[in-house]
Amino acid sequence: MKNNKSLKSAAFVALGAMAILSLGFTLGRMTGEITLQSIDGGAEILGLEFSPAEKDSMISRLNTQRSNLAELRQTPLQNSVSPALLFNPLPKGFEPDQNQKEINWGLSQNVSLPEREADIAYMPVHDLAVLIRNGKLSSERLTQIYLNRIKTYSDTLQCLITQMEDSALAKARAMDAEIKSGNYRGPLHGIPYGIKDLLAVKGTKTTWGAAPYKDQEIDETATVVRKLDEAGGVLVGKFTLGALAMGDVWYGGVTKNPWNLSQGSSGSSAGSASAVSAGLVPFAIGTETLGSIVSPSTRNGVTGLRPTYGRVSKAGAMALSWSMDKIGPISRSSLDNAIVLAAINGPDSQDPSTIAAAFNYSAEKDVKSLKVGYFEPFFDRRKDKNDLAVLDLLRSQGIELHPVKLDNKIDATPIVMMLMAEGAAAFDELTRMGWDDQLVAQHKGAWPNLFRAARFISAVDYVNMARQRSLLIEEVHQVMKDYDVIVTPTFGDPQLQITNLTGHPALCLPNGFNNSGSPTSITLLANLFDEEKLVMLGELIQNNSDWQAKRPPIFNR
Numbered sequence: 001m002k003n004n005k006s007l008k009s010a011a012f013v014a015l016g017a018m019a020i021l022s023l024g025f026t027l028g029r030m031t032g033e034i035t036l037q038s039i040d041g042g043a044e045i046l047g048l049e050f051s052p053a054e055k056d057s058m059i060s061r062l063n064t065q066r067s068n069l070a071e072l073r074q075t076p077l078q079n080s081v082s083p084a085l086l087f088n089p090l091p092k093g094f095e096p097d098q099n100q101k102e103i104n105w106g107l108s109q110n111v112s113l114p115e116r117e118a119d120i121a122y123m124p125v126h127d128l129a130v131l132i133r134n135g136k137l138s139s140e141r142l143t144q145i146y147l148n149r150i151k152t153y154s155d156t157l158q159c160l161i162t163q164m165e166d167s168a169l170a171k172a173r174a175m176d177a178e179i180k181s182g183n184y185r186g187p188l189h190g191i192p193y194g195i196k197d198l199l200a201v202k203g204t205k206t207t208w209g210a211a212p213y214k215d216q217e218i219d220e221t222a223t224v225v226r227k228l229d230e231a232g233g234v235l236v237g238k239f240t241l242g243a244l245a246m247g248d249v250w251y252g253g254v255t256k257n258p259w260n261l262s263q264g265s266s267g268s269s270a271g272s273a274s275a276v277s278a279g280l281v282p283f284a285i286g287t288e289t290l291g292s293i294v295s296p297s298t299r300n301g302v303t304g305l306r307p308t309y310g311r312v313s314k315a316g317a318m319a320l321s322w323s324m325d326k327i328g329p330i331s332r333s334s335l336d337n338a339i340v341l342a343a344i345n346g347p348d349s350q351d352p353s354t355i356a357a358a359f360n361y362s363a364e365k366d367v368k369s370l371k372v373g374y375f376e377p378f379f380d381r382r383k384d385k386n387d388l389a390v391l392d393l394l395r396s397q398g399i400e401l402h403p404v405k406l407d408n409k410i411d412a413t414p415i416v417m418m419l420m421a422e423g424a425a426a427f428d429e430l431t432r433m434g435w436d437d438q439l440v441a442q443h444k445g446a447w448p449n450l451f452r453a454a455r456f457i458s459a460v461d462y463v464n465m466a467r468q469r470s471l472l473i474e475e476v477h478q479v480m481k482d483y484d485v486i487v488t489p490t491f492g493d494p495q496l497q498i499t500n501l502t503g504h505p506a507l508c509l510p511n512g513f514n515n516s517g518s519p520t521s522i523t524l525l526a527n528l529f530d531e532e533k534l535v536m537l538g539e540l541i542q543n544n545s546d547w548q549a550k551r552p553p554i555f556n557r
Contacts, residue, residue, distance in 0.1 A: 034062050045456050079319050079426055080218075086353050087323030087466075089309045089503030089528060091477035096357035096529040103342055105187060105335070106363020113137055117145050118557055121279040125336040128282060129187035132179070139179075139190025143172040143234050146192045149280045150237055153555060156261065157278060158253040159271035161197045162204050162238040168192065171234045178232075187339045189232030194284040196272050197238040198245060198318035199327075201225055208318050209250035209268075210243040211438040212430065222316025223351065224285060224327055224344045231343040239271025239284060242441075244427065245292060245320045249441050257299050258552035259518060266299035268292040272330050273300040278555040283331035283340055287317065289324045290419060290500050294508045294523065297330055298490055301510045301519030303538070303548055304330045305337035308528045309503030310355035312341075313348035321422040322353070323466075324500055332548055334507060334538030341531060361532040367540045368398055370484040370533055376403035378493040386512040387489050390522045390541060394487070397540055404486055406479055410472040412497040415465045417457055423447070424454035431455070469501055476502045480525070484533045490523040499525060507534040510547040519550075 032038075039055045039062070050058070090096075111130040114120050120142070123131075131137035147165050154160035175190035200206045200218035207214045225235065240255045242248050248255045248270035255270035257263045258278040265274040269286030273296035276284050286293045288306045297304030305328045312327045319325060329340035338361050347354040372394065379387055394401060427447070430436050436448035443449070476498060480486065488495050490508055499506060504525055511522040522541075526534045542548050 034059055034066070046458055046461075073428075073432070077428070080316075082319065082322050082352070083425075085322075087309070087503075088355075089473060090355070091474055091528075094477065094528065096355060097360070098356050098358055099360075100358040101360045101362075103360070104362045104364055105339065107187065109134075111136075117148075118279065121145055121149055121282075122332070122551055122556070123282070124333045125191055125282045125331060125339055126187065126333065128191055129189070129339070132175075132190045133184060133187075135179070139172040139175040139192075139234060140169065142190065143168050143192045143236060146236055146281055149278075150275075153278055153280060154237075154275075157256045157258060157265075157271075157274050157280075159240050159255050159265070159274040159278075159280070160237055161207055161209075161240055161250075161252070161271070164204070164235055164237055168234050168236045171229075175232055175234065185230075185232035186343075188228065188343055190234060191232070191283075192234045192236045192281055193228065193340075194237045194239045194272060194275055194281040195222075195225060195235065196241050196269050196284070196286050198241055198287065199225055199238075199285065200316040201235070201238070204238060206238075206318075207251070208244055209241040211251040211440070212435040214251050218316070220316050223313040223348050225316070227344050227346075228285075228340075233343070236281060237275075239275050241272075242267035242270055243439050244423075244447050245287065245289060245318065246447055247441065248296070251440060257518075258555050259301060261554075263299075263518070266296040269296050269304075269330060273297055273302055273304070276300070276302045276330050276332060277552060279551070283329050283336055285340075285344075286328060286330045288326050288328065288500065289321050290416065291496055293326075293328055293330060294490060294496065294506060294521075297508045298519065298521035301548075301550060301552075302330055303333055303337060303510065303542075304328065304508045305334075305341060305531065305534070306500075306506045306508070307341060307345075307531060308355075308357070308505045310353055311357055311359075311505075311529060311531075312344050313346070313351040313354050315348055315350035319426050321419045321426075323422060324419055326500075326503075334509060334535045334542055337507070338532065338535040355529075357529040359529075359532060361535055365532075365536060367536045370399075370537060371402070371482070372399050372485050372487065372537065373402045373404035373483040374487040375406055375489075375493070375495065377405055378489050378495070382489050382492050384489060384520075386514070386520045387522055390487065390511050393541060393544060394537075397544060399537075399540070401487070402483065404479060404483065406495065406498070407475060408494060408498070410468055410475055412472060412494055412501055415469050415472065415501055416497055417454075418462060418465050418469070418501075420450055420454040421457045421462050424451040424457075427451055472498065473502045476504065477527075480504065480527050484526065484530065485537045486525045487537075488523050488525060490521045495523070495525070504528060505531045505534060507531075507538045509538055509541065510550070511541075511545075512547055513550075
């Protein structure tokens with residue numbers, strides 16, 4: 001059946017690119033005559049059909065478009081250049097609260113310093129902060145403990161790209177001096193941490209985990225790193241990521257799961273999660289586009305917070321998908337993630353996609369005031385004992401749970417092709433110049449093949465995916481707006497795809513182990529910019545269980 005005229009007209013621009021691809025342009029070369037047959041090839045891929053007369057009419061226009069594309073490609077585009085199209089996750093009529101109040105962390109004042117260095121290394125940020133503030137532990141000593149553990153274990157885990165010993169010790173000493181002079185910056189003062197090596201730091205390599213960029217230096221420091229520095233954080237290392245933010249395979253090997261060294265750490269925030277799990281840092285920064293905080297947090301048995309899209313600046317971070325990338329903390333507790341989020345939150349003139357919003361956590365808020373739902377059909381389908389144990393725990397703590405159903409009228413799976421199109425654009429030169437052959441992973445599901453296939457996603461279909469995404473945002477908002485938090489299984493259902501597309505925040509926390517001894521997780525979801533409610537419920541769970549306190553045995557020494 002012939003497609004209607006409006007669809008053919010709408011696909012016109014995309015067909016030019018498809019026809020060129022069907023001619024087999026490689027490494028940026030555009031040669032060969034555009035024929036009726038080559039148009040047929042492009043049309044077939046797009047699911048369209050044109051008459052001989054229509055195809056003949058197109059040829060001159062397609063030649064013009066091919067010339068325009070060739071001219072466009074003469075202008076080099078750095079990965080840091082974002083498109084003049086901004087994704088906004090806010091539903092119609094929704095505005096985040098911008099009234100920032102003073103944060104009450106409710107930190108204990110009676111924290112004891114353990115004798116064993118391993119026990120110090122596994123302490124949460126909120127306890128380490130008290131020890132440093134009270135002078136029981138110096139930042140320099142704490143930093144040296146983590147540097148020593150990185151030296152001891154990072155090769156085993158294949159989780160480290162750059163150790164920053166000299167600058168870390170210098171910063172730690174400066175933080176100790178500030179405390180002695182009466183200047184205390186807050187709970188991250190003197191706390192060591194690591195970052196995923198897609199965040200730029202002046203004077204260091206920023207490899208993106210990929211061989212073509214393993215010697216790359218970017219002459220800027222990411223906004224997130226700058227904010228953590230201002231909060232008193234001590235950067236000790238840049239950790240691995242799966243090449244170009246996929247999986248756990250990078251140019252130096254496969255990052256390992258501390259619970260099972262025969263298994264990868266998952267990704268793409270592979271090194272960040274592995275290092276936190278093994279006690280090499282108390283927290284690390286990860287990024288998520290479609291599960292890259294949630295998945296390694298699950299695999300490594302740590303707690304990951306994926307903030308609302310737009311809450312945290314992406315300036316200085318490698319772009320994979322401008323409309324889906326998010327930056328967040330990975331640590332050993334919900335409260336630790338809140339402390340980090342408070343430091344990195346806020347709009348940034350260098351990232352026009354950022355959205356001003358308050359983060360008003362307070363230890364005095366009553367967690368039982370939250371209205372909590374759970375995606376009943378997802379739990380019923382999985383019947384996972386660890387997931388159900390979390391629901392039982394919440395009920396035992398006096399939380400009333402309301403069954404919720406996600407209608408899922410808009411199928412999120414096809415919309416995920418937006419990620420593929422944006423990723424292919426972000427690494428256009430990698431594909432056209434043939435550098436993708438240098439990537440370790442070359443299977444059908446790896447970036448080289450996905451980027452090539454994405455060239456056949458039409459501009460028209462990309463725009464229509466974005467329009468369906470707008471409908472998805474409204475659909476999910478209608479479900480979420482009646483609840484403060486919704487509890488959901490982490491995997492096995494479409495919520496991970498959906499909420500990454502809609503930009504909703506998620507807290508992924510350990511909830512036990514499976515039959516093979518590997519960690520498992522549960523996920524909490526909240527409305528846009530309501531991360532403090534995730535932390536409140538996450539704290540309730542973690543204060544009444546010990547899942548997050550477990551340590552991989554071979555690293556507990």
